[in-house]
Amino acid sequence: MNKRVVITGIGAASVCGFGKDALVTGVMKGEGSFRRLSGGIYGESFQGIYGILDEAGKAEYEGRYLTEAELSLGPCCRLALAAAAEAVTDSGLRDTAEDISPDECGVSIGTTHGEMHMYELAAGEAAARGSVIPQLTAVPHDMIARAVAKKLGWSGECLLHTEACASGNIAVDCGAMLIRSGRLKRVAAGGVELCSELSEASFTALRAVSKDRVRPFDSGRDGIILSEGAAVLILEELETALARGAHIYGEIAGSGQSCDAYSIASMDPEATGIVRAMERACASSGIKPEDIDYICLHGTGTAANDACEMKAIAEFFGEGAGNVRASSVKGTLGHSLGAAAALELAVCASSLESGMIPPNTNLKEPDPQCSFRLVTEPEMAMPEVILNSAYAFGGSNSCILLRKYEGEGK
Amino acid sequence: MMYTGISRAVLAGGIPLDEKSKISTTAAACISAAEAAMENGSYEPCEEMGIIGAYSQGPADIYAFNYGKLYSRGVRGLRPQKAIHSILCEPACQTGIELGMKGFNMSVIGDELCGIQAMAAAADAVAAGMAGRVLILGGDVESGAADGGAAVMSSAADEFILRAVRTMFCGDRTERQRLLKKTSEYLLDCADADAAPLVITDKEDICADENISPLSGGAGAFRALSAAQERAEKLKRPVMFLSASDRGTVGGFIIEAGVNKNVY
Numbered sequence: 061m062n063k064r065v066v067i068t069g070i071g072a073a074s075v076c077g078f079g080k081d082a083l084v085t086g087v088m089k090g091e092g093s094f095r096r097l098s099g100g101i102y103g104e105s106f107q108g109i110y111g112i113l114d115e116a117g118k119a120e121y122e123g124r125y126l127t128e129a130e131l132s133l134g135p136c137c138r139l140a141l142a143a144a145a146e147a148v149t150d151s152g153l154r155d156t157a158e159d160i161s162p163d164e165c166g167v168s169i170g171t172t173h174g175e176m177h178m179y180e181l182a183a184g185e186a187a188a189r190g191s192v193i194p195q196l197t198a199v200p201h202d203m204i205a206r207a208v209a210k211k212l213g214w215s216g217e218c219l220l221h222t223e224a225c226a227s228g229n230i231a232v233d234c235g236a237m238l239i240r241s242g243r244l245k246r247v248a249a250g251g252v253e254l255c256s257e258l259s260e261a262s263f264t265a266l267r268a269v270s271k272d273r274v275r276p277f278d279s280g281r282d283g284i285i286l287s288e289g290a291a292v293l294i295l296e297e298l299e300t301a302l303a304r305g306a307h308i309y310g311e312i313a314g315s316g317q318s319c320d321a322y323s324i325a326s327m328d329p330e331a332t333g334i335v336r337a338m339e340r341a342c343a344s345s346g347i348k349p350e351d352i353d354y355i356c357l358h359g360t361g362t363a364a365n366d367a368c369e370m371k372a373i374a375e376f377f378g379e380g381a382g383n384v385r386a387s388s389v390k391g392t393l394g395h396s397l398g399a400a401a402a403l404e405l406a407v408c409a410s411s412l413e414s415g416m417i418p419p420n421t422n423l424k425e426p427d428p429q430c431s432f433r434l435v436t437e438p439e440m441a442m443p444e445v446i447l448n449s450a451y452a453f454g455g456s457n458s459c460i461l462l463r464k465y466e467g468e469g470k
Numbered sequence: 471m472m473y474t475g476i477s478r479a480v481l482a483g484g485i486p487l488d489e490k491s492k493i494s495t496t497a498a499a500c501i502s503a504a505e506a507a508m509e510n511g512s513y514e515p516c517e518e519m520g521i522i523g524a525y526s527q528g529p530a531d532i533y534a535f536n537y538g539k540l541y542s543r544g545v546r547g548l549r550p551q552k553a554i555h556s557i558l559c560e561p562a563c564q565t566g567i568e569l570g571m572k573g574f575n576m577s578v579i580g581d582e583l584c585g586i587q588a589m590a591a592a593a594d595a596v597a598a599g600m601a602g603r604v605l606i607l608g609g610d611v612e613s614g615a616a617d618g619g620a621a622v623m624s625s626a627a628d629e630f631i632l633r634a635v636r637t638m639f640c641g642d643r644t645e646r647q648r649l650l651k652k653t654s655e656y657l658l659d660c661a662d663a664d665a666a667p668l669v670i671t672d673k674e675d676i677c678a679d680e681n682i683s684p685l686s687g688g689a690g691a692f693r694a695l696s697a698a699q700e701r702a703e704k705l706k707r708p709v710m711f712l713s714a715s716d717r718g719t720v721g722g723f724i725i726e727a728g729v730n731k732n733v734y
Contacts, residue, residue, distance in 0.1 A: 163649075222577045
């Protein structure tokens with residue numbers, strides 16, 4: 061059994077704003093909101109920047125979709141819930157599975173740190189009061205996926221994935237797998253991440269944080285900037301989507317995963333794992349490399365990671381690399397870890413529909429090793445096939461191939 | 471799908487983490503269990519294998535260690551190579567690095583049945599051709615020790631057959647019995663076993679032939695698998711494990727011993 065999987069709904073919150081439209085508009089314009097960190101654990105001379113979601117906007121977004129009881133849940137839970145509710149609304153569904161059994165609907169959400177943000181808030185408040193920092197106790201990470209499943213009333217499956225920066229892609233990939241296998245017909249899949257002081261500090265300690273802006277694939281790139289965000293996609297079996305006349309953004313045509321098994325803190329410089337993930341995505345879909353119109357790059361803006369990605373693309377596409385358009389949206393969105401790839405998938409799905417490819421922002425001078433055609437302004441390219449890539453610390457590599465859906469139900 | 475080479479490893483340690491430890495105690499327990507599982511199954515670690523980890527809290531001790539440094543000494547108090555281990559998927563990632571497994575590397579976070587979620591994901595991965603063999607592992611730190619478990623799932627082994635595995639979600643307590651029945655029916659349909667299975671559970675309120683002690687954490691599923699394996703070998707009949715967590719996961723599996731037959 062190998063069912064076709066389509067995307068029928070999108071919900072998103074990012075540094076571009078709240079809602080799918082704000083995400084797409086902001087990414088096309090290259091407008092993300094970041095703030096400088098200082099004081100507390102960072103000290104007064106700290107120069108880091110973080111893409112923190114606007115508090116008032118977040119409260120309004122969550123208040124639009126959540127009940128009073130849901131508003132008392134953990135912060136990651138609330139944001140994932142709001143994104144899921146927006147995605148369900150966007151897909152034209154009501155909150156429950158109205159056309160099929162709830163047992164045929166499931167949830168697959170990805171995150172890097174789960175609800176650790178809750179602990180950081182408590183620790184930060186204690187520090188501000190001059191109180192003793194509380195001990196880390198059990199954190200209700202899995203509540204994130206459970207809250208979404210509970211809100212939607214979906215009982216077929218409830219998974220919280222964690223694969224560092226590839227979590228969003230892998231959660232969606234696994235959601236698609238549940239549909240392809242015939243076990244489920246509808247899955248709410250995506251990723252969520254809120255500010256992680258520990259990640260910011262860890263990347264700072266590794267000297268991997270940029271002090272002003274992310275410049276993926278620029279010769280002068282100097283690191284990442286972390287950010288917050290969430291995106292949830294509604295995935296459906298094609299026949300189920302067609303039966304209810306759903307709007308279809310595009311199809312998940314294939315996927316490939318691999319693992320570097322190299323280092324917890326860096327990618328394999330030979331980039332063989334990335335190439336393998338791309339090869340597997342093509343093999344699973346029957347799509348040839350030359351059929352790929354656009355690559356949404358992982359492009360974190362660190363010297364080493366971008367170099368790996370450039371090497372992999374040069375090797376995978378060979379002489380055809382120069383024909384493929386590519387950009388990283390992290391210059392605009394920052395790196396929202398477990399949410400990053402889900403946000404990028406949301407942008408890719410919108411690109412399939414609108415034909416517009418997002419720009420790689422903040423570029424001054426492209427890295428000479430860049431063999432692909434780096435898109436630096438929004439471009440009406442009408443892509444038919446898009447590759448979304450995510451490569452994580454710890455070694456998980458994930459590529460998802462999206463294809464424009466040309467059949468009925470548009 | 472077949473599985474073989476199951477093992478558990480319990481390592482003393484946990485919170486507070488030993489200053490000299492480079493990895494979390496959960497990761498260390500998972501690696502020990504994985505090595506033993508590979509040895510039990512007479513496997514050499516290979517690049518093509520995939521890994522799926524399962525935890526309730528993951529590498530909690532290394533998070534606690536790094537948070538301790540961060541909140542007492544600030545950003546400059548962190549050791550870079552240790553700080554970066556604070557990712558929830560660290561046990562599976564570290565196991566992949568130690569054993570050189572490059573097929574894929576995934577992890578799930580959940581309640582005491584998260585290991586069964588990992589088993590189901592492994593079955594899907596093997597069925598989808600993502601890897602011929604998948605190492606599933608799980609672990610957590612509890613009461614001053616890290617409990618890790620591991621098993622090798624494969625499309626070609628003849629020691630045990632995982633005939634069916636499934637998890638569902640119960641968001642409303644009134645649905646619990648219906649979802650248990652549904653899960654059980656699904657497992658029986660998929661298993662298509664010749665004999666009715668012996669049913670075991672870790673919950674007193676679930677009607678079963680036998681009870682085992684309650685599961686907990688990421689390694690819980692491996693204890694359920696061990697218990698089911700032991701009975702399947704002894705009784706020469708299929709065994710179904712069925713459970714429902716108070717946090718919502720409903721799940722189970724059916725295994726059978728010593729039948730050389732690929733069900734996927």
